[in-house]
Amino acid sequence: MTGSRMIVLRHGRSGAYPEALVARQEQVVRARARCFRLAAVCLGLLCVLLLITNIVFYVKYINLEEEKNSMSKNTFSLRENFKVERKTFLSYITNLTEERDGLNNSYQNLTEEVDQLKSIYKNMVKERDELKSSFQNLKCMSFGSSNYYLFNNKKSWSEARQECRNKGADLLIISSKEEQEFFKKQDVHAWLGLTDAEEEGEWKWVNGSLMTTTFWKGGEPNNANQGEDCAVFTPSTDPLNTWNDMPCTESEKWICELTAVP
Ligand SMILES: [Ca+2]
Ligand SMILES: [Ca+2]
Ligand SMILES: [Ca+2]
Incomplete structure (x- = not known):
């Protein structure tokens, strides 16, 4: 209940x-x-x-677990990719460094070449100016079968002879009384192609021939101070006595002779 x-x-x-x-x-x-x-x-x-x-x-x-695992995989992949890219980048930097060094060397070589070319150009300009000066002062003459070039600038005997040889000629050889008198009329003071440098007292012309006809001034050649081995043509009142021996290192005008080939 x-x-x-x-x-x-x-x-x-x-x-x-x-x-x-x-x-x-x-x-x-x-x-x-x-x-x-x-x-x-x-x-x-x-x-x-x-x-x-x-x-x-x-x-x-x-x-979240899946995302975490995915992110871990991505992180690993990114790290590996970074390692590969880092290696590639370092290799690229090494190549660039080598290229830069190569370019620096090329630049250095080019700079040296440019300096050499500048030096060559400078020398050529100097030579041109000297040639221009020489030809401006050049006096041309003819006698017999020879042509003569009187240079009014001054050089040592060896330098003067080299100038003649560069032009296919040589220093003046006087081989006759007539040739001597011809130059007396020119009233020149210039190197002759005559020297006794090989053996004192044995005068030879530049063509190797021994001197036979002579027109020395009185008292010459005197080999003053034992140092006069080159002959110079000098102005004189006596047309047949105009030569003097002088030190070859003196600077004088010079006469080149170019003999016509028979
Ligand atoms: Ca001659
Ligand atoms: Ca001498
Ligand atoms: Ca002398």
Whole structure:
């Protein structure tokens, strides 16, 4: 027998009031039952929500793990690529350094070549100016079968002879009285192609022939100071006595003779 039934039995004899009380109690019991059901439903919903949350977090965790593994793989791949690129870049730098050194050497060589060319150009300009000066001062003469070139600038005997040889001629050789008188008329003071440098006192012409006809000034050749080995034609009142021996290193004008080939 239930509690409500016992209440009805105990109060049955009192009229409608006990019945209302029972009804009231039943309402309270039903209300409590609804509360319990509602609490159970809420608890169930919370459990479901908690389960869904756990599932979501688990899925997130799995995704993060996959991303982490993927990133680790990518990091390793990037590191390997970086190593390869670093090696390639270092090799490129080495090649560039070698190229730069090669270019520096080429530049140095070119600079030296340019300096050499400048020096050659400078010498050529100097030679040109000397030639221009020589030809401006050049006096041309002819006698017999010979052509003569009197240079009015001054050089040592050897340099003067080289100038003649460069032009296919040689220093003047006087081999006759007529040739001597011809140059006396020119009133020149210039080197002759006559020397005793090989053996003192043995005068030879530049063509190797021994001197046979001579036109020395009085007292010459005197080999003054034991150092006069080259002959010079000098102005003199006596047309047949005009030669003097002088140091070969002195600077004098000179006469080149070019003999026509028979
Ligand atoms: Ca001659
Ligand atoms: Ca001498
Ligand atoms: Ca002398």
